[in-house]
Amino acid sequence: KLEMCKKPSTANLIERLDYSNLLGMDTNLKNGNLKEGTLNWTILQFKSQFPRQVLLCRVGDFYEAVGIDACILVEYAGLNPFGGLRSDSIPRAGCPVVNLRQTLDDLTHHGFSVCIVEEVQGPAQARSMKHRFISGHAHPGNPYVYGLIGVDHDIEFPEPMPVVGTSNWGEFGEGGLLWAECKSRHFEWFDGNPVSDLLLKVKELYGLDHEVMFRNATVSSGNRAQPLTLGTSTQIGVIPTDGIPSLLKVLLPPHCRGLPVLYVRDLLLNPPSYEIASKIQATCKLMSSVTCSFPEFTCVSSAKIAKLLEWKEANHIELCRIKNVLDEILHMYKNSELNEILKHLIGPTWVATGLEIDFNTLVAGCEVASGKIGEIISLDGEKDQKVNSFSGIPDEFFEDMESVWKGRIKTTHVNDVLTSVDEAAEALHLAVTEDFTPIVSRIKASMSPLKAPKGEISYSREQEAVWFKGKQFMPDVWTGSPGEEHIKQLKHALDSKGRKVGMEWFTTAKVDTALSRYHEANAKAKSRVLELLRELATELQSHINIIVFSSTLLVITKALYAHVREKEEMGFSYNSRVPKA
Structure with a gap:
């Protein structure tokens, strides 16, 4: 990859590399x-x-790379080297914390795998290194999920990586078809047992311990048809090819995107057995005669569900989606028309997932898993955890502090920490009112034409604090008028490192004490919420096969229903004309 770098800035950095260590770092250079x-x-x-x-x-507010990795960041992630192009320092590059996911997307898009090292947040002892740990990895088709449990935003999981094939030696021997298709592409030989060697390679690439066991997914061929060759796949446009229209655009409506499209594509690339194909055809026929309203089923990547639960990073949004998936399976079970469709799709879902789960086990498993989520997660419509709001304190402060954890967990599980936060918020409001409000009132009452004082109670988002912000409000002569005693109590506000924030920011000992109490209660509440979410993810791991099976079944249902509706728009009816197998 270094040999393929073209940017002048990257070439400049490469000249400073020393390949005597894994980092490519020249120890004779600065840093x-x-x-x-x-x-x-x-x-x-x-x-x-x-x-x-x-x-x-x-490292603080940045993620940094050094040596060879810094060159990769500059070339493929579009980042600038630290220190410009000075030649006396080692290659260094990085991105702000807020831009991490974009940087990871750029690197994985170019085929790189990334190891991310986090540092333990919080105060460190003087002259001591912060403790650091590997928080996860990002690979093409397998994104980094660390920290997602505590945020509101979603993360898009890219299309799963292609299936890897193994072939015996010999262009015309066993496995010759795969060899003929792939000999012009990148391949790697395994000298020993191809299956065990391939699994070792997967563990190496994904940073897994050698003791990690893989789940077996066994699917009988069942007289399955041969997969499409690369030539055929490109000729019908199933594999995107310039100048060739895709067959998928004829089979599915334009608004159908994402996972349902991928399922139909895979169905074409790897045709099922006659038995499974018959079930899919019978399902389409049932769908064409359904009289009840057809739900807008929730489509969630099964790979995404599995990773978020296994890493215990599923936030309340994803857990609600998982519950929706389970509840929609139960809805199909309880509806007489959809029940038949559900039964028909057990077989195709088994083939797609490699998980052999029967109808009754699926329904029972969905009821249990959905019930566990419903006991813990605060669902839509439950609005009993309101963000605090007090006159005199900017609403943005409480919104930023509390919206990141309130409304996630049912009140019964967090009632004690909720009460502590509300009491601390009220105490903060009282302190701010007593110490700052008289000063603000004094400033508003001042009508001096020569000296216009300014002051207000403001929210410092960077410092996560509510302080008094003002200038020119100090009296030239102390006359004992209202507000003077409160002004005398003011002191300059300090940041977490004890440095003065600015000349305009002020606080008092009482406000600082109340603010510390509020932050402590808020941190404890957030920690409790994350702990409960992780405990729920741990419980759901025993149901992960049911959840993966259910999510895949809904994707198949949505794909087939979209296909049926598209064909009906074109005048094709499964009830009147069913192509013979």
Whole structure:
């Protein structure tokens, strides 16, 4: 990859590399110290565990890379090198914390795997290194999920990686078809047992321990037809090819996108057995005669569900979606017309997932898993956890502090921490009212034409604090008028490192105490919510096969129903003309 770099800035960095260590770091250059206990030494220890991956290390408000990895960031993620193009320092590059996911997307898009190292947040002892740990990996088709449990935004899971094939030697021997299709592409030989060697390769690429066991997904061929060759796939446009229209656009309506399209594509590329094909055809016929309203089924990637639950990073949004999936399966079970469709799709879903789950087991499993989520998660319509609001304090403060955890978990499980936060918020409001309001009232009453004082109770988002912000409000002569005693109590506001925030920001000892109490109660409440979400994810892991099976079944249902409706728009009816098998 380094040989393919074209940017002048990257070429400049490459000239400073020294390949005597895994980082490519020249120890004779500035910031090139690799002695034990330094940050570079820590990075090297992590790099030795995953030498094939780009390593990003959290350093304060940035994720940084050094040496060879810095060159990769500059070339493929569009980042600028730290320190410009100065030639006396090691190659360094990075991105702000808020831009991490964009940087990971850029790297994985170009085929790189990335190892992300986090640092433990919080105050560190003087002259001591912060503790760091590997928080996860990002691979093409397998994104980084660390920290998602505590945020509101969703993450798009890309299309799953292609299936890897193994072939015996010999262009015309067993496996010759695969060899003929792939000999012009990148391939790798395995000298030993191809299956065990391939699994070892997967563990290496994904940073898995050798003790990790894979789930077996066994699907009988059942006289299954041969997969489409690469030539046929491109000729019908199932694999995107310039100048060739896609058959998928004829089979599905324009608004159908995402997972249902991928299912139909895979169905064409890997035709099922006659038995499964008959079930799919019979399902389409049933769908064409359905008289009840057909639900807008929830489509969630089964790979996404599995990873978020296994890593215990499923936030309340994803858990609600999982419950929707389970509830929609139960809805199909309880509806007489949809019940038949559900029974017909058990077989095709088994083939798609490799999980052999019968009808009754599926329904019973959905009821149990849905019930567990419903006991913990605060569902839509439950609005009993309102964000605090007090006159005199900007609403944005409480919104930013509390909206990241309120409304996730049912009140019965967090009632004690909710009460603590509400009491602390009220105490903060009282402190602000007593110490700041008289000063604000004094400023508003001032009508001096020569000196116009300014002051208000403001929210410092960067410092997560409510302080008094003002200038020119100090009296030239102290006359004992209202508000003067409160002004005398003011002191300059300090940040978390004890540095003065600015000349316009002020606080008092009482407000600082109330603010600390509120932040402590808020942090404890957020921690409780995340703990309950992780406990729920742990419980759901025993139901993961049911959840994966259900999500895949709904994707298949949506894909087939979209196909049936598109064919009806074109005048084709499954009830009047069913093509013979």
